[in-house]
Amino acid sequence: MSATSPVTSAIPGFAAVIPAGGVGSRLWPLSRPDRPKFLLDPLGEGRTLLQATVDRLQPLADSTMVVTGARHADAVAEQLPGLAGANVVTEPSPRDSMAAIALAAALLERRHGPIVMGSFAADHVIRKPAAFEAAVREAVEVARTGKVVTIGIEPTAPLEAFGYIEAGDLLGDTARSVVAFTEKPDTETAERFIATGRYFWNAGMFVMRTDVLLGHVERLQPAIATGARELAAAWDGPRRDDALAQWWPTLTKIAIDHAIAEPVAAEGGVAVVPADLDWNDVGDFDSLAGLLTPRADGVIEVDRGDVTAVQDSPGALVMGGNRPVVVIGIPDAVVVDSGDALLVTTRAAAQQVKNASNLVKNQRS
Template identity: 50%
Template sequence: MVDAISDLYAVIPAGGVGSRLWPLSRADAPKFLHDLTGSGSSLLRDTWDRLEPLTGHDRIAVVTGRAHRAAVEAELPGIPDRNVFLESEPRDSGAAIGLAAAILSRRDPDVIIGSFHADHVIRVLPVFHWAVQQAVAVAREGYICTIGITPTEPAVGFGYIQKGEMLAVEGAPEAALVDRFVEKPDLATAKEYVASRSFFWNAGMFISRADVLLGEIAENDPELYAGLMDLAEVWDDRERRGPVVDRVWPTLPKIAIDYVVAEPAAAKGRLAVVPGHFDWDDVGDFASLAKLNSGGRKNDLAILGENARILSDAASGIVVSHTKRVISLIGVKDIVVVDTEDALLVTTSEHAQRVKHVVDALKLTGRGDVL
């Protein structure tokens, strides 16, 4: 058991379509609403369940699109209505997390917020909880803290965080300053990073005093900061909120939290990192989904779908079936098959990242009915 952290408020950004998981993930049913691990719960519900021991059920906020409100509240029946922050349209993570920080700071000026994506898979929860506890201790000292994942391979699909000198913070023995953020590298560079043992994967988890995070936004993007302050001022007033959101939200700059907060803070020595030694996956494509559901066994065939009817002989990879069709696979390796009522995807694990290009092509050809 872990004791709740009295000054921590968890924020779950639940946005994005997850286009590399099409046709499973759609605009009206993004990946955080799916059970992708066979746990019986959606990724969003799993995220809530691992955060609740740290905060209690009334100190978790979800930032999501208006179109997903009903689905989010169905997945999280215990969430207070005042803790569902609705975006009228996607404006990227800088606006989403900044909005939560601005609202919660007005409610509690001393609050520490922790941002945790709705669509990640994390196992070994006591280790995760220990990392968050350390990050909160660092945040109390005025730093913005991220949780870096120890790389298990030279992945090119993640950004990297370079660890600098160690910090002396009570309650956070593993905390260190961040020297720099690095965008997704090529394979040769990723191999160098992993071999150096001074780099972490960037999992997009940030813990900070709300006022410190907002101060960083104000310094780096005054336009975004001004808009967030206008929204926060009226957010808890139902009569005033609607017109202000409709007017202000579409004008907010679209920028990721990495660019508006993390990278500038690292350059100024204000960003820290705590290593996350827990099992983590962002389920970024079907290759990672196959690995996640096969326990990493390369020659296995992972099968998802409550009523999947699969026949296989010397096949490996993953099959996701949401139909009653019988799917037979013979002698194929690292195959990806996703069968839905209105779309069928067939590819391989090697080309799983290219699924996004299919989504882009469907948009260009006007076939949005399957997106």
């Protein structure tokens, strides 16, 4: 940081929670169950997606907590040596985002009393950190009033891959009430949404007081609320393993969007802070290619050196491996070599890559 760069101050009474789960199946073969997307550096910037997320949040928060699966806990701790061990919370098995976030809220409240927490995915890219900081600060202020607050991404195209948030009345500087959430509409519907100027992409960022969140969970998902509080009570003592064995299997598998955001929005309890963050969820190889700088001929290379030869194939993405690769006459081709697996597809078919691991399993069986 230069001597003239502003120093970001932490937001008093604010904790950042980073659920680090999922695989990122659309980035197969780079992303696998044993090395999920958030542990990778797909942009070749020297920091994994998880590390970049922590870099973005730690200056804003009094404390930062990562919730991850047992099989990834060691890798998370290795990538984040500055994070206290007590703030790496390990799930014995996936129970979807609501269980992870409720457990984090219960732990934070037990350790610090009721505070404002923000939940932010571990595997997203944000290229406008100042805008992100401003959005988080406004979201925290609105959350202090008792609202569940989400940060809505200003849409750049009518994409089917994202959920949408319908905004209503103005509540603050930019914050608005949330009318409803819509999950992944078709392109025609998304075009209608965007034309109104009232819709934003749902990036899964939520900011709220711990007591407000746990109150909604107790009312709407009582099994999760009971389990989260029992686990938090035992977590920092010798009974953690016994409590996990007893309570973790009882937690309902459900995403926070369905468990809390949608029903509470229908009651008028959710707000959205719209933001232009230059955000990307790196959801597939097409979106990844859009984040990388192409060569003069339009080809995009990552970790290839000089071993790629491409002719009449603008927009082609070639990643990894140490074998010569030649692509001729296939615009927007995708070639990904992980050493033990090879993917060949096109950017237009990038969403279908989520089926690749199943195709390999079926072929081998």
